[in-house]
Structures are given as C-alpha cells and as structure tokens.
Amino acid sequence: MADEVPERSIKVTDPRALRAYAHPLRMRLIGLLRGEGPMTATQAAARLDDNVPNCSFHLRQLAKYGFAERVPGADGRERPWRATTQYTSWDDDSDDPAMKSAADQLNSLMLAQYVQRAQGYLAVRADEPVEWRAAAGFGDALLHVTAAELREVTEGIDALLARYDERIADPAKRPPGSRPVMIIQMALPRGAVPTEGQRAGSDHD
CATH class of the missing domain: 1.10.10.10 (Winged helix-like DNA-binding domain superfamily/Winged helix DNA-binding domain)
Structure with a gap:
C-alpha cells in the first residue's frame, strides 16, 4: 500500500x-x-x-x-x-x-x-x-570547482540516483537481470582553502 x-x-x-x-x-x-x-x-x-x-x-x-x-x-x-x-x-x-x-x-x-x-x-x-565486472568498479575524477559548483555536481548525482528510488520499495519495478548495487559518493577537497583575493581573481581569469 x-x-x-x-x-x-x-x-x-x-x-x-x-x-x-x-x-x-x-x-x-x-x-x-x-x-x-x-x-x-x-x-x-x-x-x-x-x-x-x-x-x-x-x-x-x-x-x-x-x-x-x-x-x-x-x-x-x-x-x-x-x-x-x-x-x-x-x-x-x-x-x-x-x-x-x-x-x-x-x-x-x-x-x-x-x-x-x-x-x-x-x-x-x-x-x-564479465558484464558485471565491466559495469562495476572504482574510479575518480579531479575537478577544479567552487564550493557552489561542487554542490551542483553532488545535487546532480543525487537527482540521477533518485530516478531509481521506486525500485527499492517496489520489487515489481525492478527489471529482469537487475541486482542491488551500492553507489559510494565522496567529494574530497584537496589543498588549501583559497584566500579572498584568490577567489576574487578567479572571476577575471
């Protein structure tokens, strides 16, 4: 229900x-x-x-x-x-x-x-x-983004994953051949936090 x-x-x-x-x-x-x-x-x-x-x-x-x-x-x-x-x-x-x-x-x-x-x-x-080994695995990407852009990225990922939410509660919506898969999401900033001058200067690059 x-x-x-x-x-x-x-x-x-x-x-x-x-x-x-x-x-x-x-x-x-x-x-x-x-x-x-x-x-x-x-x-x-x-x-x-x-x-x-x-x-x-x-x-x-x-x-x-x-x-x-x-x-x-x-x-x-x-x-x-x-x-x-x-x-x-x-x-x-x-x-x-x-x-x-x-x-x-x-x-x-x-x-x-x-x-x-x-x-x-x-x-x-x-x-x-073979098809599951090819589809699954580990990977990473390096982005140069602002804090606001990083939030856009993570919110976009969340929106993409939300498309499959209904399959969690309703097994009838799971297509043949599907199985549970855990997507692990990490966004890990590197290096020092930019200073105010660096932030302002980046607007003119």
Missing part, C-alpha cells in the same frame, strides 16, 4: 540522534530494513549473524530517534520493523561543536564500512560475470 512506503529522506538536526545512528550494528540494521523491507528482530539477527536480544535492543534505539518503526505483522505475534525513510541526511556545515563532533563520528564509521564493502567486492570480483 502507498501509505506503507517510507519517505525518501530524514534530515537529522539533533546531535544526540546522529550519535545514536553512528553505531555499526544500527547502521547495518537500518541498511537491511531499507534494502530488504520490513522484518522482525529474529529475521534481522539471522541475516546479520547476530543474536536476537542485541538486534531487538538496537532496533528500539533506532525507533527512539525516528529511524525505524513497528508495522503490523502477518500473524500478530512478533511485529516487524521497517525503516521510516530510505536515506538519512544531516548538515556538515553546522557550527555547533556537538553537531560537528557527531557528524565526524558518523562520517568516520561510514568510511570504515565503505572500505569493508569494497574489500568484500574485490574478494569475489574474479567470479563475477
């Missing part, structure tokens, strides 16, 4: 919620719910090779801060959990020390998980079909 489809994104503005989200198992749990749909703590524990009480506790913590919620179960016994949104966002430009610290903690955890996923893919890449 349409009213059961999660919202696209939740924006976190409370550093306490961001710190609560920055936990390895909680991020795996919310990723599982977003990728595979509602499931019970028992099902989640089996998928993540963890124990039920531990998963149940962390699901309740996710619910406390608005990341997950209960939904009606098929048999009325253990009620499944679902993610309230498909994505989580937060401001990295906050001047609040608590928010900056919480964001740094979360970004560090996310980077570690990205590296782990990339290493996991490399471990099985040799066994992938």
Whole structure:
C-alpha cells in the first residue's frame, strides 16, 4: 500500500540522534530494513549473524530517534520493523561543536564500512560475470570547482540516483537481470582553502 512506503529522506538536526545512528550494528540494521523491507528482530539477527536480544535492543534505539518503526505483522505475534525513510541526511556545515563532533563520528564509521564493502567486492570480483565486472568498479575524477559548483555536481548525482528510488520499495519495478548495487559518493577537497583575493581573481581569469 502507498501509505506503507517510507519517505525518501530524514534530515537529522539533533546531535544526540546522529550519535545514536553512528553505531555499526544500527547502521547495518537500518541498511537491511531499507534494502530488504520490513522484518522482525529474529529475521534481522539471522541475516546479520547476530543474536536476537542485541538486534531487538538496537532496533528500539533506532525507533527512539525516528529511524525505524513497528508495522503490523502477518500473524500478530512478533511485529516487524521497517525503516521510516530510505536515506538519512544531516548538515556538515553546522557550527555547533556537538553537531560537528557527531557528524565526524558518523562520517568516520561510514568510511570504515565503505572500505569493508569494497574489500568484500574485490574478494569475489574474479567470479563475477564479465558484464558485471565491466559495469562495476572504482574510479575518480579531479575537478577544479567552487564550493557552489561542487554542490551542483553532488545535487546532480543525487537527482540521477533518485530516478531509481521506486525500485527499492517496489520489487515489481525492478527489471529482469537487475541486482542491488551500492553507489559510494565522496567529494574530497584537496589543498588549501583559497584566500579572498584568490577567489576574487578567479572571476577575471
């Protein structure tokens, strides 16, 4: 039903919620719910090779801060959990020390998980079909842009990826031969921040 489809994104503005989200198992749990749909703590524990009480506790913590919620179960016994949104966002430009610290903690955890996923893919890449090896992989590009232009680039990427959102919630919309693919996005400025004079001079180049 349409009213059961999660919202696209939740924006976190409370550093306490961001710190609560920055936990390895909680991020795996919310990723599982977003990728595979509602499931019970028992099902989640089996998928993540963890124990039920531990998963149940962390699901309740996710619910406390608005990341997950209960939904009606098929048999009325253990009620499944679902993610309230498909994505989580937060401001990295906050001047609040608590928010900056919480964001740094979360970004560090996310980077570690990205590296782990990339290493996991490399471990099985040799066994992938040729067409998937050719389509997937790593790459980078060096751009010379202003902060405003960089935001345009990342917003353009977000808009492109949003075209595939409906396939997350509705398996019927996934074309034959499709499979889950994680797109990892990083925008990493290099070198010193330009001075005011350098910024002004660039307008006349």
